[in-house]
Structure formats: C-alpha cells, structure tokens
Amino acid sequence: MTARRLHLNAFLMSNGHHEAAWRLPGADPFVNHDAAYFTRLARTAERGLLDSVFFADSPSIMGEVAQRPTSVLEPTVLLAAMATATTHVGLIATASTTYNDPYNLARRFASLDHISGGRAGWNIVTTATLDAARNFGLDELPAHRDRYERAAEFVDVARRLWDSWRDDAAIGDKSGGTWAVPERVRAIEHSGPYYRVHGPLNTARPPQGHPLLVQAGSSEHGRDFAARHAEAIFTAQQTLADAQAFYADVKRRGAAAGRDPEQIKVLPGIVPVIGSTEREARALDEELDRLILPEHARAQLAGTLRLDPERLPLDAPLPADLPAEDEIEGAKSRYTLIVKLARDENLTVRQLIGRLGGGRGHRTFAGTPEQIAATIEHWFTAGAADGFNVMPAVLPSGLEAFVDHVVPLLQARGLFRTEYTGTTLREHYGLPRPPDGRTPPLAGPVRPVTALTGGKAGR
Amino acid sequence: MTARRLHLNAFLMSNGHHEAAWRLPGADPFVNHDAAYFTRLARTAERGLLDSVFFADSPSIMGEVAQRPTSVLEPTVLLAAMATATTHVGLIATASTTYNDPYNLARRFASLDHISGGRAGWNIVTTATLDAARNFGLDELPAHRDRYERAAEFVDVARRLWDSWRDDAAIGDKSGGTWAVPERVRAIEHSGPYYRVHGPLNTARPPQGHPLLVQAGSSEHGRDFAARHAEAIFTAQQTLADAQAFYADVKRRGAAAGRDPEQIKVLPGIVPVIGSTEREARALDEELDRLILPEHARAQLAGTLRLDPERLPLDAPLPADLPAEDEIEGAKSRYTLIVKLARDENLTVRQLIGRLGGGRGHRTFAGTPEQIAATIEHWFTAGAADGFNVMPAVLPSGLEAFVDHVVPLLQARGLFRTEYTGTTLREHYGLPRPPDGRTPPLAGPVRPVTALTGGKAGR
Numbered sequence A, B: 001m002t003a004r005r006l007h008l009n010a011f012l013m014s015n016g017h018h019e020a021a022w023r024l025p026g027a028d029p030f031v032n033h034d035a036a037y038f039t040r041l042a043r044t045a046e047r048g049l050l051d052s053v054f055f056a057d058s059p060s061i062m063g064e065v066a067q068r069p070t071s072v073l074e075p076t077v078l079l080a081a082m083a084t085a086t087t088h089v090g091l092i093a094t095a096s097t098t099y100n101d102p103y104n105l106a107r108r109f110a111s112l113d114h115i116s117g118g119r120a121g122w123n124i125v126t127t128a129t130l131d132a133a134r135n136f137g138l139d140e141l142p143a144h145r146d147r148y149e150r151a152a153e154f155v156d157v158a159r160r161l162w163d164s165w166r167d168d169a170a171i172g173d174k175s176g177g178t179w180a181v182p183e184r185v186r187a188i189e190h191s192g193p194y195y196r197v198h199g200p201l202n203t204a205r206p207p208q209g210h211p212l213l214v215q216a217g218s219s220e221h222g223r224d225f226a227a228r229h230a231e232a233i234f235t236a237q238q239t240l241a242d243a244q245a246f247y248a249d250v251k252r253r254g255a256a257a258g259r260d261p262e263q264i265k266v267l268p269g270i271v272p273v274i275g276s277t278e279r280e281a282r283a284l285d286e287e288l289d290r291l292i293l294p295e296h297a298r299a300q301l302a303g304t305l306r307l308d309p310e311r312l313p314l315d316a317p318l319p320a321d322l323p324a325e326d327e328i329e330g331a332k333s334r335y336t337l338i339v340k341l342a343r344d345e346n347l348t349v350r351q352l353i354g355r356l357g358g359g360r361g362h363r364t365f366a367g368t369p370e371q372i373a374a375t376i377e378h379w380f381t382a383g384a385a386d387g388f389n390v391m392p393a394v395l396p397s398g399l400e401a402f403v404d405h406v407v408p409l410l411q412a413r414g415l416f417r418t419e420y421t422g423t424t425l426r427e428h429y430g431l432p433r434p435p436d437g438r439t440p441p442l443a444g445p446v447r448p449v450t451a452l453t454g455g456k457a458g459r
Helices: A035-047 A075-083 A102-115 A130-136 A144-162 A220-229 A240-256 A278-291 A294-305 A332-344 A349-359 A369-381 A397-412 B035-047 B075-083 B102-116 B130-136 B144-162 B220-229 B240-256 B278-291 B294-305 B332-344 B349-359 B369-381 B397-412
Strands: A007-011 A052-055 A090-096 A120-125 A170-173 A178-180 A212-215 A232-235 A265-274 A363-367 A387-390 B007-011 B052-055 B090-096 B120-125 B170-173 B178-180 B212-215 B232-235 B265-274 B363-367 B387-390
Touching: A007 A232, A007 A265, A007 A397, A035 A052, A035 A075, A035 A397, A052 A075, A052 A120, A075 A090, A075 A102, A075 B075, A075 B102, A090 A102, A090 A212, A102 A120, A102 A144, A102 B075, A144 A220, A212 A220, A220 A240, A232 A240, A240 A265, A240 A369, A265 A278, A265 A369, A265 A397, A278 A363, A294 A332, A294 A349, A332 A349, A363 A369, A369 A387, A369 A397, B007 B232, B007 B265, B007 B397, B035 B052, B035 B075, B035 B397, B052 B075, B052 B120, B075 B090, B075 B102, B090 B102, B090 B212, B102 B120, B102 B144, B144 B220, B212 B220, B220 B240, B232 B240, B240 B265, B240 B369, B265 B278, B265 B369, B265 B397, B278 B363, B294 B332, B294 B349, B332 B349, B363 B369, B369 B387, B369 B397
Parallel strands: A007 A052, A007 A387, A052 A090, A090 A120, A120 A212, A212 A232, A232 A265, A265 A363, A265 A387, B007 B052, B007 B387, B052 B090, B090 B120, B120 B212, B212 B232, B232 B265, B265 B363, B265 B387
Antiparallel strands: A170 A178, B170 B178
C-alpha cells in the first residue's frame, strides 16, 4: 500500500492574497491583465509538482475598485492561455451555476480539458452577491436554497452532456468515410425544474471524462452539495479543531450519499507568510498589514456583515446585535467564521481587519519553512486535511518561497510526491476517470446526518 | 495618400473547408481537439502577414457526426490558447447573441483582447438552427426579426460594458493606496426589452477599446444589422456581379445609418484550390469531390433546404416547388444563394453537391497562384471586395500555399502589406479605436434603402 500523500493547490490572485500586496515596492499593480505573469506562476507551481492552480471568480466587481486590483480576466479563457506553456499542473476555474447556461459552460470546460490534455477543473459556485444578480436581470439575490437546487440540476446536466459522446464515438475512419459513429453520440433530452437541454454536446468527451469537480461552500446547503458532487473541497478553517470537525462532517455526508469518502479531498486554505527566520516572516506580515487602508478594509468588512460602515468603529469590538447565519443569503459560512473569529479572540474591528487582510478568513501563518511544513503535517495527519489550498500573501515571491523551501521539506517527510506520476488533474488527485456512455448514477437524496449513527467519520 | 490595401482573413476549420478534407491520405481526422495544430495555422497566417484568423461556431452539432469532424472546441477558449504563441495576427471568434448573456460574453471578449494585446474580434451571429434552440430550453427557433432585435440590444449592452471603465480608470497609485479611481468606473444601468444589466464590467477596458465587430448575415435584417454595427463583413458571393451589388448595398446602408462606409470592410469568402498548374489544381479539386459520400451530402443539403432527402434524387435538378426565402427562419441568404446557384447553372443535385462541398456556398476557385491573385485583384478593384475571407479547401497545405505563393504576388502588385504596421486587429483593418468614457452614439433607426436616391454606393 502506498503512503497517503498530500495534495497542494496554488490559489492565484493578482499580487497575492493580502489586500495590500499590490502596494509593495516590487509589485506591478497591473499583473491581472497579464497572461504571461500568471503563466510564470503556473510554471512555478509545476516546478514544485503542485496538483493544480486555481482562480476564484464572480460575474461582478468584487470589492472596491479603489482598494485593490478588481479588474480580472475570465478564468476559463485565462487558463486556456496558460495551458499551452505548461504540461502537468491542473487548471481549475471558478464558474457560477446561477449565471451560466449548462450547455455553454459544459462545453467551455470540455474545451479547456481537450486543450490542456486533461488538466481542467471546475470550482462550482452559486455566486452570493447582489451585484452579480443585477448583471443578469435580477433585482434580488436568489435564495440560498434555490441557488443550490439549481446548481445540482446544472451539474447533472453538465455531466450528461460530457457523457453524450462515448469515448469511442469519433473513429475517424477515412477509408470508410465515417468520422463518428452516430449511435455513440446521444441526445440527453433533459427536462427539469430549471433547465431543458436536448444535447448532445458539440464537443467530444474530454480526456478526463469529466473535469475535476471542486466546491467551496461550507454552509449546510454547501456541505450537502459537496457531499454529493465535489471531488475536492476548498474550505476556510481557522483552527485545527474546526478543521477536524469540518473534515469529519463532509466525509460522513459523502458516505451517507453513497460515495467513497476517500474520493472527496478536503483542502483548507492556508496563507503562508514565509521568512528565513520567524522574525523575518513576522516583519513581512506587519509591513503588509500597515499597507491596508483601514477605511477601505472597514467598508469591505461592513459589506460582508451587511452593516453600515458607521456601525464599525475601528477600535471597538463588533456590534452585539449581528444577524444569525440563517438570515444571511450570501456567503453564509464565511459570515459565521468572521463573527466567530472576532468574538472568540475578542478582537477589535482594527485587529479583525489585520487578521482578514491576509486570507479573508483563511488561516494566515507567518513562520519559517520548517514551521509551515510542520503545521501542514500536523493538520494532514490529525484528520483535518487531505491537502492544502496554498494562498500566498505575496506573489510571485510567496509561491516561489513555498515551492523552493516548503515543498522539499514535505518531500523529505514523505508527505508529497517527488515527481508527477500522471499527466491529468484526476491522476494528480488520485481520482478515477468517470466511465463513459452513461451518467454515473447520482447518489440518491442525501439522508439527514442526524439519522446516521453519530460519532466520527467511518474511515 | 496611401494606396488602398487588401485585408485577408484565414477562416480556419478542421482539415479544411472541403467536406471530405479529413479523408485525404495525409489528414489527421482529430485535429479539431488539438490547440497546437490551430496555433501552427495561426503562425502560418502570421508569416503571411494576414489580418486575422477566424472560427465559425454554433452551440449545437453542425452537420452529421458520421460525415465530418463535428466536435469543435469553443472558440474564445481555443483562441486564448493560440494567442500566447502569436504576436500580430487577429483572433476572431464567433459567438451567438441569442444564446449568451451580454455580461459574460462582453467579459470573455475583453479578456481575450487583454490576453492577446488587442487582437480580439467578435463575429456576431444570431444562430439559425433549431438544434441550438433546443439546447437552451426552447422548442422553436426564435423568429429571424426577434433574433436581430435581441442582437442589436446585446451589442449595445456589450459596448457600454466595455466602456464602463474609462481608459484611465486603473491608476495603480501604490503610495496613495488608490488602485482605480471610482468615478471612472461607472454602472451602465441598462434596462431594455431583452436585457437588464447593471454593470460595471469586472474587467477593465480592453486594449482595443472594443474588440473588432464582425458580422456575416446577408439577409435583409442581417444587412441592416451589419450596416449599423459591423466593422468587417464576411459574405458568400458566387459571382462578381452579385458581389458588387452586395458591396454597394451594405456601404449604402452604412452611409444611411450615419457611418463612414470606409469603416465597413466587406470580405467575400473564397475557397482557393491551389496547384502549380491549373491542371494540378483541378485534379486536387476532383479528388476532393470524389471523397464526398453523396448520401451524406444529400442529407446535409436536404437539411438546408428543409426537405425530405427522398425529394432530392441525385441526378435530377432541385424540385420546382421550394419555399421562398421569406418562409425560411434559418440561414435565409444562404438558402437563396444555393437555390439560385442550382437554377442559374441548371445543376443536378449531384453537381450542386460538388459545388457546395468546397465552400458551402462560397466561391471555389481552382487554379494557379497567378490566376488566384488576378481574381482577387479584379474583385478588389471592381468594387466587389475590401479583402477576402480565405477558406482553404485543405489545411494546413492550402493555407501554406496561399501564404507562400499567392501573398507574394499580391504584394508584388502593391495590393497587400509587406510588414505589419500595427499590433492590434483594429490597426490591421485600418479601423479607429473607439473613444472611452462614453458609448459611441448609436446610429439612429436605419432608413429604408428605398427612401434614398438610388444608384451605386457614394464612395
């Protein structure tokens, strides 16, 4: 039996995940428009043998244009440009089920998978902002539950479209004059509450069968959705205990949905701030926090909490009368995480802003490569993670430091690959290629977790 | 005054535009999944200093899967992959206004324009097939007029989204901590019959301001739309007289819509079948026609004509009782062109299939490089064309032959550039960059052509 191995994803974002990274002396504030810059980052990730790189996305401006690089290229197009100059690293794009059509999106991901030789992944999001809704003819954000019901049907349709061509459909028989066997290309004739899609897709089944399906919602609906559909889960967890509880919960939900929990990879976010000494790392962390303009950050926090910024004096704790998660239609779990962090650690608004500046709720960890590798190993072996979503505070330097100084320590500990053993994203994550010619049976309705015998995940 | 120069676009399609090109001995029938293959074609076009390369597209399978390579990658994603290995050639993708959202599509084209350094073009289509409608929840093809009304609003919204960031919005002021000036990033608050879109776009104004707008519909609605919106027009014309009439008509309509007719470039399609002697060219043409399976081609022709294939005996002329163009909701002008070709030249179904196999209605021309260059010059100087949409019957050989043997003759005649003088697609076509910060005023409602004084275009 081979040892269990870590999975590492590099979450790429402009000059880095820290809000103020674009203001550092060496930073070019316009890298977001530069495919060559992101291609270099992907090549760095590939040099470090990482499983994948990843872009978040939303069809609206995220945050304040004054505050940070808010002009972002569409990820499937950007990753296609990055595909040609890389050979192994996976390419994961975020795309919304609420604001796309299944036919078009399934085809774009199939195209990216063909172009990259089987390296495409789709981070499935339902998009939690009113700004996005208003770009698509809506006056209100659709309800959380409705968005997830739509997402489930959308993913079902996408799978069936990818399967609408059997792997052996296109035969290219030149002498007989048959390019594809018509009986192996089938309409899907889908008719559901949200979509009617006849099919077949006009792009043959992609190299991976289906692109890797990734998900990042951590609310109740988000976890149920992940348990049924996700093969990798990105999640924000501040403490080991919280991460262990989340890990056990989604594996248990996956098992309840009839899936092999091993085939659901859980990757908490980590924001490594790396120095050659702990002191050097902390100095970088503090320099970054000093560059955050408090009025910008307060406006952003107020948006997340659905409050008037005036209700958040910088040197006072959060107001006591915040709404419960149930009343939030947006990014529910992120809301809860931020409020819990502030209350558990008794932070003022200013202190909370500093904590969120690096990772927006993900765990910021300033330290030496040894300290970071030790933390990764601890979480990995303590039932909190199958790997990590690495979110460098500063790019490209943070990714280079991780690849050059943390990855070798993880390899020395026997936790991480020393060469790529496959060429597809599914192979990197140790996930099977879905069989062709039929839709993999959907797990039935998810049984409520409370109906199961309690206790830890059964693995 | 500089001499008027030709514009040349290479229309890329699998193994070539001839239906049977994939069956030739040297052909790889699976090139449609290979971005590296298309990148080589784009580099060949660039070696020939062509203005652009182009992909047709529809969100449904076009034609019979048995007959030809019908699995096609989504063009914006494919062209992004081709952008990184090219530096000058324009990259034109077809996308449907009927089956996309303006926000998402405007953003994808802005992204492609950023990635390519200002080389993106959008061939605007309304998509004329029932198969496509059924992939998006519809039971019937929307009416021709409705599709064009929707397209006009879609393009208006897209232009305003591209203009929602002024060129000077993102300033990247690191010391002051202002990434973009909020007053220079404006919502569009569009509310129309088909779309409500708040904006702004989440991608800054692209290098070209707007990608080049291309159009290919030649029906009445198509010509009116082109006159108002298109900067380049691809068109199928079989004879010089037809091409001259079309050219004069769209320039006149453009002038009536308040536009400079010089800024509407008309590019008829030409399918060059090139041999070093005329005899060699005709032999290749005949070999290709022999490889068409008549039963496949008849089924395709029957689909275009909305007939049962049984009504098309191979060795008889077309039935006399075909419907008029008015009754056709699909590709109206192509329908008329095919029927006219068959009747004018008194062709049997088998002969008609041979004529359509190469260019599906575009002019197939088998000859030597000298003969092809002479024809191009004749059409260009006789008021029939501002350039050509070059549709090689066989790829890559047909494009290589055109670049290596026809382009030098056109250069020697002083008709074509001998170096790129700009880097953007708009510069290649001699078209201005739209000013920022405001939407270029829309030409008012197009006056009916009959209300104008008759005669030739006023240029």
